[in-house]
Every structure is written in C-alpha cells, then in structure tokens.
Amino acid sequence: MVVLDPAHGGTDLGARGTGGIQESEITMEFAAEVRRALEQQGFQVVLTRQGNDNPSFDDRSAIANAQRGAVFITLHIASTGLPGTVRVYVNSDLPPVTSPNGFIPWDRAQAPYLGLSRKLGDLVQGMLMQRFKGSPDTAQTGTIRQLRTTAAPAIAVEVSSVVVNDRSDLDHMAPGVADAIARGVVAFKPFYVIPGTGGASP
C-alpha cells in the first residue's frame, strides 16, 4: 500500500505564490495524479486527506503506521528553487532508540526505516531527474517533521515552485511527477524488506 500525503490543507494553505496559487490546493491535484499512476501499476493507494481538511502530522503518519508494509510519500510545492525542478527528501539520521520492551518510540518511528527511505528516495529522485532537468540525481536529507513519526519507508517530494508565471506550468508537471514516483516505487519493491522481520517482504 502507498500512503499519499497532500501536505497542508484547511486553514494551513502552505506556500503561497503568484496569482493566488496555494500549495495546499496544488498538492491535492498532484496527489490525484500520483494516485492514478500508482493504481495503474497495481498499488493500493490511500490519501491522508480527502478534501480541504488539515490532519495533524501524527494523524497523517498514523495511516501508514497502521499498515504493514506501507510506503509513505508526502507531496509539497516549494516557495523557492528553480521552477520546473523536483527534489526528494529523506530524514537525516535519527539514531534508533528502542524502549526496554522492544517498542520504537513514536517520535522517532522513522529511525529503523531510514535505509529503506534513502533507497526509495534515490530511486524516485533518479526517475524525476530524467524528466525534470536541473533536479538533483540523488535524494536530499532534511529534518522533516512529517517523516520523523512515520514507521515506513518515507519520502517528501517537493516541486519548485509556487512562484511560476502561470499555474499551468505546475499543472503540466503533474503527470511527469506522478509517472516518476510510480516508476520509483515499482523499482523499490524488490528492496523492501520490513525491518526486524528476518527478511519478510510486505
């Protein structure tokens, strides 16, 4: 299962750009496109929000954390960066901490999945670089709040940017972004072994 997270929503509009462009609105449009591309590849897809609401970071993570073998992708539109490029982010090192009873603390749920997230991030970024020139060739690292509490391979995809001459410039990117993400997830599937299960695949 792939959990798609159109970032922001409700009163949180996210980045705001030229001509009234709002990140929260564009991420929903991108999510619909990515969903279509993933479903065509045979994946089950769940969105963290259906409309213009704004679930908490924890509520969004919880959707992936409740599933065995999920992949989590949060979608963003940047305020900055070279228009027409796309960056994939994974969380930077979170040293794993397990409590005495073997559970992973919620606030660092991403820690055991960092290696897998990095692999997924690099694969998706590689696909995006082929389509969107000027994008990096490997995933970047960041201290992203949404990813920290997600117990699954988790990446953030950030499209540049809300500062475009015409909203259609962003709309035209959606199918390419969707296709690259879907191809990246397909390429990642053979590498996905759930940590701590002795090699079980989802």
Place this chain on the structure above:
Amino acid sequence: MEPAKHPLNRPLRFWLITLLVFAVLGAAIFAPILGKRMKRAARLQQQSEEQARRELTQPIPVNPSDPRVKAKLFWLSDADNSVLAPVVVELPLSNDPVLRSKQVLNTLLAGPVDAELRTLPPDAVLLAFYLLPDGTGVADFSAALATSIPSGIASEQLAVDSMARTLEANVPQVKRLKILIHGQEVETLAGHVDLTGTFVVNADTGQTPANSAAAGAASKTSAFIAPPSPLTPDHRVVKLAQR
C-alpha cells in the same frame, strides 16, 4: 408676581463673570503651551519605543579591541541552486563564545549584499543566545523568523543549515543548536522543518549519537543535520549589506 431678588445676586454674578473671564484668558494662554508639552511627551514616548526597538534589533555592539578575523558566513551560492556557500567576511569577533555567536548570527541575519542569496528573513531578530554547559547553543528569534521565511522544505532547511554551519565555522564551543521562537519551542519552522530537537553544529562533541538520542528521548527528540554537502570554494571576500 415678580420673584424676590436675593441680596447676593448682583455681587455673585460679578465674581462669576470675573472668574469666567480669567478662566478664558488662562485657557487662551496655557492651552498652546499644554498642547506643545503633550506633543513633546508623545514624541519622547515614540522616541523611547523607537530606541527600544533599535536596541533590540541592533547588532551586538562591536568592541574595537576585538580581533578582526576572517569569519565564514553561509549564504546561498545562487538564488536557484539551493546550495549553501561560505563567504569570508572580516569581522571583529569577541573571544567570548556567546557574544561571538550573537555577532555571527546577527551578521548572517543582516544578509549578503545580494538579497537573493540570504537564507533568513530580513525582519527576523535574534532576541537572545544562551550557551549551556553541555555545548548546546540556544538561539531565540523573533516570530518573524517563522512567519516571514518562505514556506517549504528547501527554504527552511537552508535557513537552519546556514545557522548551524556558520556557528560550526566560527564558534567551536557550540556543539548543538536549539532554535526557539519568542522563547518557545515550536514544532516546525514554517510547517516543514522540525524544531523540536537540536541540530548538530560541531560533530566532534565527544558524545556518541546514541547518547545524544538518549538525552533527546528524555525531552522530546534530537534532530540531526545532514552531513555537509559539496560547497563552492570560499575565496570570495564580500562587503556586508547595511541594516
């Protein structure tokens, strides 16, 4: 029938009229003076507010006896590239780590000559900087840091990294950086980058990540900045923008 006249009516009327005349004359003379005084008081209050604001926003006073050193400030390499590049700036820097941290962070806030290369919003103010005995630097910024920064993963991460790496390059005593907004811990800078933890500044902390994590687990979590990405050569010496 005509009402009876009170015997004191006539003198009373005279004194009342005299008093009224004096009151009008007094008002005519003192009203402009009072007006001037009120205006001056208002101006003084405005000046003191302006002074307070200026004191708050002014960079730490430079001590001329501080040695002038080549400080490394991290701003953007170019407006679109989203990569930090060190810029060498000659600054009088204190040997005291707290003052030195304030000086370099204020210089970072003041920004480079090319405003497009700044990483922090121009209206953000460093309100306070503390250095804890374990090497954690606590930087407390005005709300503008969070409200004026362009929202996004890239822009917020570059803002935090530019601070951590500027401190790393200039203040070896600061091992980690904790960012507060108006004295409060906030969940994210502007919706993306996690501010609940600390950011590694000088990796040679003598503390293993596991220890940091255990310390972080007790009070929320630690966040760790990415290893340094490739930088452009630091051969540029530039002038600073005036605040």
